[in-house]
Amino acid sequence: MDDEFNELIERMDGALRERSLSSVSKVITDYDPHDVARLLEREDPRDRAIIYRLLSRNRALEVFELLEPEMRSELIQGLRDEDTAKVFEELDPDDRAQLIDELPAGVAKALMSGLSPAERALTAPMLGFDADAIGRYMSTEYVRLRGDMTLREALEHVRARGIGAETIYQLPVTSAHRRLLGVISLRRLVMGDPDDLVRTHMRDQPITLHSIDKAEDAAREIMDAQLLAAPVVDSENRLLGLVTIDDAQQILERTETRRAARQGGAEPLRRPYLASPLFGLVRSRVVWLLLLAVSALLTVQVLGAFEDKLEQVIQLALFVPLLTGTAGNTGSQAAVTLTRALAMGDVRPRDILLVMWREVRVGMMLGALLGGLGFVLASLVFGIEFGEVIGLTLIFICTLAATVGGAMPLIAQAVRADPAVFSTPFIATFCDATSLLVYFGVATWLMGL
Structure with missing residues (x-):
């Protein structure tokens, strides 16, 4: 945060501690509306409502329009009925429609019924469309x-x-x-x-x-x-x-x-981090952690199935982290690259075969480079036969991980799911299990286990 905003926070904290409304009013008139909006986002709901009521009418509307929809919803529920009706009436129709999506049904119905006939007529067309349709975001205030x-x-x-x-x-x-x-x-x-x-x-x-x-x-x-x-x-x-x-x-x-949040295995926060309750932070992450934990059981099951092979050649266990990590990273790289390409319009779901063939070749080239290095290092320490297992496994798992990682976002787009859901967390867990299957399969074949 910049120095000016830090100064605003310190002055506001002092005014709120003193419970001096005149001091609060003076502080918020000295700063840019963008800084006031940022300030409101970090305050608790009660203080946020107090600060907002002290803004002048025009400045209040300007600040309100700078807030995220979720924060607008929380603020408007903390205002008095007359303040709420005034803010709601002065919003642009498209902003009003988006705010309704965030409000409880009873509050939204009461606010809509309190609108003037002209404003209600401007807002009603947007409410007939799904939340992810562009009709929900259009403005009906135009000149034709x-x-x-x-x-x-x-x-x-x-x-x-x-x-x-x-x-x-x-x-x-x-x-x-x-x-x-x-x-x-x-x-x-x-x-x-x-x-x-x-x-x-x-x-x-x-x-x-x-x-x-x-x-x-x-x-x-x-x-x-x-x-x-x-x-x-x-x-x-x-x-x-x-x-x-x-x-x-x-x-x-x-x-x-x-x-971006889902690529990191979490749901996006609905308000700024410092203004988010602890339960909200937990809720944004726990579902993904549970899902990934269940998925990781596949890796445990694979290791259990090949327990006898590990007992015969204990050195096999030493390379498990290397191989699973390489597979996960390769798949994640491909998934992120294709998710970005989808967002930019560079590829479409119908290009899946072309993408998979391209990623097969990319994966093989990456696997050959990493496999060659793995062969040399493993051979020097554990012998040629073990080096062949590591080198060949790296070629196979890089090819498989890149192909699957590149295809998943396209499949997600085709079935109208969010490509980010299929990216980093899912690909990493999927590649852990498959890379172990490939590893122990190659070891069994080459070493006669």
Whole structure:
């Protein structure tokens, strides 16, 4: 944390200890809204509500919009009813829809019923879509133009309706029946001949999102094309809303946070670390630990099955950590590489055979390099025959681990599961068991056990 934020924390801690509301109010007016949002995230729920109530109306809304959805939910449940209704009414409709996902059903219903008719009408369309659909993240506050308007009429329309719009720099053009025809930039609207029709200056939209498209895929399309906004349409090409590049960035940030956590064998935290209760930290990790512990029983079972082989050649046990670790690392490398490639759109589930063939060759080359080194070192200490077992085993397990590690994310994507779930923890445990099977199989074959 930077020095300014550290100073804010120290001043706020002192004001809260004194229980001086005037001191708290003075502290929060001296700092940037981003720092105040960070401060709220680390405070306990009671102090968080106190600090938030002391913000001015405009500043309170600005700070609220900087918080994560889970933190917004916790904060809004700690406010008085009148404060809650005021904050909820002033939110953008798309932010309001995402907040409802985090609130208890009773609280959400009460807040929706308390909205003004106009705001309720703007929010209701998003609530009809699944939480992972892009329709849930669109904004219904936009300005649309008709193709038969003149540029003069269109500009007057933007002036009249644009104050509360999400964006006016990219304007959708529709027919009289709201079917999307194209888009026109504000620049073209201002610079063109005022008597020209909008349709003569509009252009085709490079990306049109369907309301039921997966939010992550839609957001990645927007970011890749670097669009300020993209229209969202229904199955009949009727305009429903817009998704801005800021919304797309937030969707991808949350997705990457969740994916990174699962790659490490944990669920993502729903609030900042220091603000998370101990039970929340335990809950985010325990399910994965239990799952991986059960999976690790496979390794124990394999070792038990080959116990007699270990008794005959005790040196076999010395190389078990090396081989299982190498297999797990090789599989994890392939899984992480392919998960990243999927996220970037470099590969698709239909490319699985091409990916597997590529990883077979990569695995064989890695296995040959490591196996050659293992052969030399093991032969020097335990003899040529033992060196052959280690060298050949490394070739086999690297090939198998790379192939399986590369295929798993593609299989997960094909069955609509999160590729991160199949990455590091699962691959490492899977490779432990299979590498032991290969190891003892090669030893039995070459050493006649």
